[in-house]
Amino acid sequence: MIGIERLTKTYGHGAGTTVVLDGLDFTVGTGEIFAVVGPSGAGKTTLAQCVNLLERPTSGSVTVNGVNLSRLTERQLRVARRRIGTIFQSDGLYSRRTAAQNVALPLEYLGVTAAESRNRVAELLDRVGLSSRASFYPHQLSGGQRQRVGIARALALRPSVLLSDEATSGLDPDSTASIVELLKELRDDLDLSILFITHEMDTVLQVADSVARLERGRIVESGRIVDLLRDPHSVLGRSLRPRRDAEAAPAGTERWFVGYTHSAVPADWLIRLAADLDSPIHLLGASIETVSGETVGHATLAVPALEPGRIEAAARALGLDARRLPAPAGSAPALAAAALERVA
Structure with a gap:
C-alpha cells in the first residue's frame, strides 16, 4: 500500500x-x-x-x-x-x-x-x-x-x-x-x-x-x-472518454447526449426510451463497453422536438443522464436561432 x-x-x-x-x-x-x-x-x-x-x-x-x-x-x-x-x-x-x-x-x-x-x-x-x-x-x-x-x-x-x-x-x-x-x-x-x-x-x-x-x-x-x-x-470522466463525431440529425429532430449513470441500465434501453416517449429515436453514435467488469457508455441521439423535462425524466428512469446538445454551426436550426437572436 x-x-x-x-x-x-x-x-x-x-x-x-x-x-x-x-x-x-x-x-x-x-x-x-x-x-x-x-x-x-x-x-x-x-x-x-x-x-x-x-x-x-x-x-x-x-x-x-x-x-x-x-x-x-x-x-x-x-x-x-x-x-x-x-x-x-x-x-x-x-x-x-x-x-x-x-x-x-x-x-x-x-x-x-x-x-x-x-x-x-x-x-x-x-x-x-x-x-x-x-x-x-x-x-x-x-x-x-x-x-x-x-x-x-x-x-x-x-x-x-x-x-x-x-x-x-x-x-x-x-x-x-x-x-x-x-x-x-x-x-x-x-x-x-x-x-x-x-x-x-x-x-x-x-x-x-x-x-x-x-x-x-x-x-x-x-x-x-x-x-x-x-x-x-x-x-x-469526460477527458477519459471524449465524445466523438456523430452522424447529422435528421430534419425535424434535436440532438441529445445520453450517458450511463449506474450499472442497472437495461441492454434494450433505446427501445424502452422510444416506447416511453412514444416517439421514434435515431441513434447517431455510441460507445458502450466494459471497464473493470462494469458497463459504461454514452450515445448521441436524434429525438423529435419534445418537452425537455419529459425526455430527461424518461432517460433518468432507465439509469441515463440526458442533455440536449446545441445544433451544429451552419445547420438550419442553428441559423434560425442566430436569426432570432439578431432580431431580438
Missing part, C-alpha cells in the same frame, strides 16, 4: 520559491492500479521521485506498507527502497549488458550468489515472456521488449510496490496493450500496489482502477474510473 499525505515539494527560497507539489493526499491500496494524469509540467515526475524518496519531500509523508519513508535515514531508506520497483519512461537498460545481465543488476548490488541470481533472472524473464531473449542486447529488442526487461529488473528484489513513470510513452499501440496486460497480470499474481503515471488517457482506461488528475501541483479531481465515467459532471 502507498499512502501520500499532505505531500509538498518546493524548490528555491523566499520570493524565488517554486511549488511543484502542493499538499497531495491519496492512497493506493494493495492490489490496486492508481493512475495519475496531467499535462506536462503538472508535477507527475516529481511525484514519482518523491514516492521513492529520490527527492525528499519538503513536507508531508510518504508511507509504503505502513513505513513512513519520509522519516528514515539514508541507510534505512536504501533498505526500504528494495520494496519499491520503478519502471522508467526510457527503459534505462545498459547497452553492453544482455537482457539477463540487465535484470541481474539489482541482485549483483546486493551480493546475491551467482546461482541464486541465475535462477531469479530466469524466473523473471519467463514471467515477462522473454526467456528466449535472455542473451539479446537492448539494440536487438523491440521497444516493448526492452520495457519488459525493465519491468523484470524492477521485480528483481520482490517489491510490493511498482512505480510506472510514463512506461508506455512512445510505444506503439500493440506494445502499449501488451505492457498494460502484463502490469495487470503482475498486479493480480503478486498483489502489487501500482502507481501508474502517464499523460495517455486511453491507456488509463485500459489499466487503472482509480485515477487522479494533477494540475499545477494539485489534485483537482480523483476517483474510481467507473464512477468518473458515470458522473455527468466529471471533467476527468
Whole structure:
C-alpha cells in the first residue's frame, strides 16, 4: 500500500520559491492500479521521485506498507527502497549488458550468489515472456521488449510496490496493450500496489482502477474510473472518454447526449426510451463497453422536438443522464436561432 499525505515539494527560497507539489493526499491500496494524469509540467515526475524518496519531500509523508519513508535515514531508506520497483519512461537498460545481465543488476548490488541470481533472472524473464531473449542486447529488442526487461529488473528484489513513470510513452499501440496486460497480470499474481503515471488517457482506461488528475501541483479531481465515467459532471470522466463525431440529425429532430449513470441500465434501453416517449429515436453514435467488469457508455441521439423535462425524466428512469446538445454551426436550426437572436 502507498499512502501520500499532505505531500509538498518546493524548490528555491523566499520570493524565488517554486511549488511543484502542493499538499497531495491519496492512497493506493494493495492490489490496486492508481493512475495519475496531467499535462506536462503538472508535477507527475516529481511525484514519482518523491514516492521513492529520490527527492525528499519538503513536507508531508510518504508511507509504503505502513513505513513512513519520509522519516528514515539514508541507510534505512536504501533498505526500504528494495520494496519499491520503478519502471522508467526510457527503459534505462545498459547497452553492453544482455537482457539477463540487465535484470541481474539489482541482485549483483546486493551480493546475491551467482546461482541464486541465475535462477531469479530466469524466473523473471519467463514471467515477462522473454526467456528466449535472455542473451539479446537492448539494440536487438523491440521497444516493448526492452520495457519488459525493465519491468523484470524492477521485480528483481520482490517489491510490493511498482512505480510506472510514463512506461508506455512512445510505444506503439500493440506494445502499449501488451505492457498494460502484463502490469495487470503482475498486479493480480503478486498483489502489487501500482502507481501508474502517464499523460495517455486511453491507456488509463485500459489499466487503472482509480485515477487522479494533477494540475499545477494539485489534485483537482480523483476517483474510481467507473464512477468518473458515470458522473455527468466529471471533467476527468469526460477527458477519459471524449465524445466523438456523430452522424447529422435528421430534419425535424434535436440532438441529445445520453450517458450511463449506474450499472442497472437495461441492454434494450433505446427501445424502452422510444416506447416511453412514444416517439421514434435515431441513434447517431455510441460507445458502450466494459471497464473493470462494469458497463459504461454514452450515445448521441436524434429525438423529435419534445418537452425537455419529459425526455430527461424518461432517460433518468432507465439509469441515463440526458442533455440536449446545441445544433451544429451552419445547420438550419442553428441559423434560425442566430436569426432570432439578431432580431431580438
